[in-house]
Amino acid sequence: MCGIIGVINTKRAKTDIRNIIENKLDAIKHRGPDAQGIFIQNQYGIGHCRLSINDPTPAGDQPFIFQNIVLVCNGEIYNHEDLKSDCADYNFKSNSDNEVIIPLYLKYGERLLDMLDGEFAFLLIDLGKNKIIAARDPMGVKQLYQCKTDDGEIWFSSEDHILEDLSNDIRPISPGCYWTVTNPESRYYVRKWWDFSGPTSHGNNKVDYKELRELIIRSVRKRLMSDKPIGCMLSGGLDSSIITAIAAKYHSEKIRTYSVGLSDSIDLPYARQVADYLGTSHHEIIITENDVMSGFKELFRLGLRGGVLYGASPLYILYKYASQFNPVLLVGEGSDEIFNGYALPSENIFSDEFIHDTNCYQISILSTGLLRRADIASMANGVEIRVPFLDKEVVDYVMQLDPKLKAVSKCKIEKYILRKSFNGFLPNEILWRKKLATAKGYSGDFLKKFRAATSRYKHAYDKNDDAPPIHNYYNIRSDSILIPKLFFGCELYEKYRSAGAKEILLDTDNETKKNISHILESYIYDKNNIKLDLISGILDHIGVKVPCDMRGAKISFSEIVNNSKLISLSLRYEM
Numbered sequence: 001m002c003g004i005i006g007v008i009n010t011k012r013a014k015t016d017i018r019n020i021i022e023n024k025l026d027a028i029k030h031r032g033p034d035a036q037g038i039f040i041q042n043q044y045g046i047g048h049c050r051l052s053i054n055d056p057t058p059a060g061d062q063p064f065i066f067q068n069i070v071l072v073c074n075g076e077i078y079n080h081e082d083l084k085s086d087c088a089d090y091n092f093k094s095n096s097d098n099e100v101i102i103p104l105y106l107k108y109g110e111r112l113l114d115m116l117d118g119e120f121a122f123l124l125i126d127l128g129k130n131k132i133i134a135a136r137d138p139m140g141v142k143q144l145y146q147c148k149t150d151d152g153e154i155w156f157s158s159e160d161h162i163l164e165d166l167s168n169d170i171r172p173i174s175p176g177c178y179w180t181v182t183n184p185e186s187r188y189y190v191r192k193w194w195d196f197s198g199p200t201s202h203g204n205n206k207v208d209y210k211e212l213r214e215l216i217i218r219s220v221r222k223r224l225m226s227d228k229p230i231g232c233m234l235s236g237g238l239d240s241s242i243i244t245a246i247a248a249k250y251h252s253e254k255i256r257t258y259s260v261g262l263s264d265s266i267d268l269p270y271a272r273q274v275a276d277y278l279g280t281s282h283h284e285i286i287i288t289e290n291d292v293m294s295g296f297k298e299l300f301r302l303g304l305r306g307g308v309l310y311g312a313s314p315l316y317i318l319y320k321y322a323s324q325f326n327p328v329l330l331v332g333e334g335s336d337e338i339f340n341g342y343a344l345p346s347e348n349i350f351s352d353e354f355i356h357d358t359n360c361y362q363i364s365i366l367s368t369g370l371l372r373r374a375d376i377a378s379m380a381n382g383v384e385i386r387v388p389f390l391d392k393e394v395v396d397y398v399m400q401l402d403p404k405l406k407a408v409s410k411c412k413i414e415k416y417i418l419r420k421s422f423n424g425f426l427p428n429e430i431l432w433r434k435k436l437a438t439a440k441g442y443s444g445d446f447l448k449k450f451r452a453a454t455s456r457y458k459h460a461y462d463k464n465d466d467a468p469p470i471h472n473y474y475n476i477r478s479d480s481i482l483i484p485k486l487f488f489g490c491e492l493y494e495k496y497r498s499a500g501a502k503e504i505l506l507d508t509d510n511e512t513k514k515n516i517s518h519i520l521e522s523y524i525y526d527k528n529n530i531k532l533d534l535i536s537g538i539l540d541h542i543g544v545k546v547p548c549d550m551r552g553a554k555i556s557f558s559e560i561v562n563n564s565k566l567i568s569l570s571l572r573y574e575m
Contacts, residue, residue: 002062002074003031003379004144006046006123006156008132008181014040021047024162031074031158031379035061039070044125044132048072051382053228053328055095064093066102068128073098074158075120075142076386078222083115097225098122105133113178113188117222119386121173123156133178138189139334139390140175140367143375147171154181159376161303175367189392193399194360205402212397213421219391220246223330231256231326233318233385234282236270237436238415239332239341243388245425247330248278256326260285260318261442262292274430285321287314302380308373314442316377323381333370334389337362338398339415340406341435355403363395 005024010017021038025047029036032049034056039046048062054076064071077083080097083104090103097118104112105124113135121144124133134156136144145160147167157163160170173179176189220243224230232244234257248255257280259271268284275282295313304312322329336342340359371387378385388394401417408414419431 002051002072003028003049003158004047004072004074004121004123004156005158005162006072006125006132006134007044008125008154009043010045010153011043011151017045021045024157025049027162028157028159030382033382037061037063037072039063039065041127044070044127046070046072046123046125051327051384053226053384054097056227057094059094060096060099062098064096064099064102066090066093068126069102069105070125070127071098071102071122073101073120073122074144075118075122075137076223076225076384077101077116077118077120078225079115079117110178110180110186110188117392119390121158131180133180134173135178135188136173136175138176138392139363139371139387139395140172141371141375141385141387141390143367143372144173145170146173146179158379159302172368191399193356193396205405207401207405207417207421209417209421212417215391215394215397216242216388216421217246217250219388219394220330221250222391223386223388224251226328228328229253229256229326230328230330231258231322232280233257233315233322233329233331234259234271234274234280235332236267236272236274236430237332238419238431238433239335239389241274241426241430242418242422243330243332244274244280245278245422246388248280254279254281256281256283256322258283258285258318258322258329260287260314260321262287262289265442266436267442270430270433274426277427277430283321283325285318287317291317298380299376302376304373304376308369311442312373312377315374316380319378319381319383323383327382328384328386329378331374331385331387332389333374333385333387334366334395335415335418336435337366338389338395339418340403340408341415352403355406356399359399359403359406363399366390 003025005021005028007017007021012020017040018038021040025036025038029049032051034052035050035058037048037050046063050061052060054060062072075098077097077100080100083100084092087100087103087107090106092099098120101112101116101122101124104115105126108115110133116137119137119139119141121136121142122134124135125131126133134144134146136142143158143160144156145158145163146154146156147163147170148154149166153166155163155166156173160172163170174185174187176191177185177187179185224247230247230251232240232247232255234240234244236259244255244257255278257271257275257278259268259275259282261268263286265286268286272282272284292313295316296309299309299312299316319329337359340355342362374385374387405417406415413419413432414435422431425431
């Protein structure tokens with residue numbers, strides 16, 4: 001993993017551009033402390049700071065330059081050896097997996113993106129055609145941002161905060177897309193599962209547990225590719241335990257594992273149990289409240305905001321410790337989003353479409369939420385994370401299953417199909433352990449301890465003139481708009497968003513009730529016998545507030561829409 005910076009359409013003197021790029025590389029040198037490289041010609045400037053993972057020799061330093069092609073890349077191309085067989089006419093200068101992008105571009109142009117299997121963000125300049133391509137992996141594991149200055153320069157970077165002195169309009173390159181001057185957002189990764197068309201035509205109504213298990217095993221094994229030691233983040237929960245079990249089984253060396261928590265952590269004993277069972281070299285990091293607040297302050301400085309912040313500080317501390325031994329860690333992010341792990345009560349309550357659309361929505365905000373958090377917390381310490389559950393093959397398979405298979409009920413625990421696929425890999429008390437919120441795993445009352453203190457610090461910090469601005473793309477209140485149709489299709493939302501309003505409060509007028517009615521009616525099965533405590537979380541997400549004294553009640557759908565005591569709508573968008 002590395003850091004990249006680039007500019008096109010610049011009219012500045014070459015020395016001025018070099019100074020700017022050098023300063024910005026210095027600002028993100030934590031991403032790549034091993035080497036730096038800069039290329040400047042005509043209207044283009046490009047820079048790279050390297051965390052050397054594959055081919056750590058100088059031959060692997062970037063930018064890579066061949067004839068008129070210049071490349072900088074952050075990430076890993078896991079199938080690079082197979083792809084090299086299609087590049088017989090190219091003389092490779094290194095053993096870096098990234099270099100294969102150049103001959104593939106020369107042969108296939110933008111179509112090369114369909115061939116890459118990896119987690120990556122890159123900038124490629126074709127000086128002969130006066131062209132630049134900025135591209136990002138299908139799920140957005142690697143971060144890449146762009147902005148346009150008042151004088152027409154277009155800048156790109158791995159971290160948004162280093163662009164803040166150039167523009168107030170900083171945006172991410174969308175996952176699974178590439179950017180060119182003529183086509184600012186072209187999608188190359190086609191999500192065949194995105195549009196729901198019913199369980200029969202949409203997905204498989206049976207799980208091949210062996211096939212699912214082999215897909216995940218293959219995803220982990222390909223991510224063991226490294227010339228540097230690889231470790232695993234092990235929380236003691238299901239997802240990280242499965243990843244660690246596979247890595248421990250197939251890696252040629254003994255795996256180091258890392259867990260973190262306060263002294264009263266609920267997760268630490270479970271992580272210890274998994275490590276003992278698998279025989280890993282386990283590191284348990286006990287942190288104090290002062291450690292957590294110090295981590296929060298550093299993450300604030302790097303621009304992290306929103307609900308993902310609360311679980312970020314312990315991870316930041318874990319990555320800082322792990323960087324002494326392992327510059328590469330496998331993590332369990334992404335499992336909850338594709339396997340319906342957030343345990344929404346769905347079986348016999350919400351429709352198949354609701355389950356599927358909710359998973360799609362959760363995937364869509366990963367890149368600006370949990371993956372952004374992971375990138376900031378890990379790369380601040382020079383650690384590359386790899387995310388096996390977000391392998392394209394795994395996501396495509398799971399998201400094309402019949403949504404009923406991922407439903408949660410009193411008789412079926414969340415992520416049942418994942419658990420069943422790995423029967424025998426872990427102790428049953430780990431494999432069938434109910435999901436615990438990340439923050440609660442660090443400490444039973446983690447949020448109670450730190451939410452107020454963090455809010456006070458945020459208020460003071462944001463009033464500081466040096467505080468980084470909060471950008472639109474990750475500060476939209478996604479927790480207020482969980483239901484996808486409201487986020488993607490609601491005319492009210494689009495109207496207010498296009499107006500650029502910072503906060504919108506909508507009264508419960510007829511238009512709003514109509515929208516609520518349409519959304520709920522399409523998702524709820526039994527409209528005459530709705531138990532409020534089962535759907536209060538969903539209602540809350542779209543602004544329907546359920547008073548505590550009504551939580552146990554059963555009412556009809558029409559009463560939800562018309563009950564003045566029940567509805568107190570407040571859809572809030574901070575933009």
